[in-house]
Amino acid sequence: MSSSVLQFEPELSQPLIQEVMSRSGQNLLACYQCRRCAAGCPVGDETGVTPDRLIRMIILGEREEALNNLLVWKCVACYTCGTRCPNNIQTARINETLKQISKEAHIEPLLPKVSAFHDVFLRLTSHFGRVNELVFIGLYEMRNAKRELKHGGGWKAVADEMKNHAKLGISMMKKKRMHFQLNRVKRLSEIKRLFKKAKDEAGG
Template sequence: MSSSVFTYDAATSKPLLDEVQKRSGQNLQACYQCRRCAAGCPVGEETGVTPDRLIRLIVVGDREAALNNLLVWKCVACYTCGTRCPNSIQTARITETLKQMAKKAHVTPLTPRIADFHSAFMTSTRHLGRFNEIEALTIYETKTAIKELSQGKVKAVIDEMVGQARLAVDMMKKKRLHLGVDKVKARSEVKALYEKAKGR
């Protein structure tokens, strides 16, 4: 959670604001802190940072807090904030932008598992043009297992594997686990969209 006091940094405020506005396509300067977004955000209470606060962190140039807070990773992209905002500011696009910026800046995420799941989701959808449970979960579980084993967290890895195996069996019994590989026809178009988004 970030401090309750905002720290204004004149040297970083404009470059940070300009970069986030350009990459997210959102006009953060239109925000007048009415907090309508905060009232509807389903994760604001647990993240300690609400959409209005995230915008303020960017406007005052607090790069460290803007890139490293729980809302960036726990935003569920429900778009409630944008629907409520009188200035149509879509914070989900801002949190997505900050994820990319944090990754590029090699900031260690506060929620590594969520960051790894996000990365696996993006890799799978880029590859097949749509989300594939088996591929994405294999990428995610392998990555987190290697990382946690290197940190000596053997029990956490075993618990995760057992939990996932049980879940898979339950889902198969209910015919809810899709084992096929579905691809979209125009996969090259999806990849091109990803490349375009990466360059923003």
């Protein structure tokens, strides 16, 4: 939270809470801070911010904090918080919405690799209709390398990351778990139309 004194400006908090509620489909106002979500969150210890805290931030209109905290980026979408919530609030859905808002606002993600992962995953789906793991990892690593070089991680960071994945890649090859054939959908035009419509929907 940004300050030690609780500040609440209803007119400032309204737009954020309305946007998150309508996009995520979750009724954040039903949260009465029982913290069952926090008790079950597998990444809560690491993130500091637990689902109940995140909901409170949004209600208080703390836009910047709500978009820039580790929970949004480390959430593993296990849906434990939502299934245990007495009011059926799915914070994992809220995290998904916050990631989308953050991307639209061009905010640099706290964990850029997470964001790169999902972007590349969808990009490949739009190209082939299916995800080909080998192409996926290749593109994902290229995206990471580009960012490291641009933001000062340098070649060492790139090499370390590549080394880790190369090791896994070699053992996958040994175990015949690596797949070299390119899978694709035949009626790709349909997939392209769905992606175009998604873009139109987001624009509208």
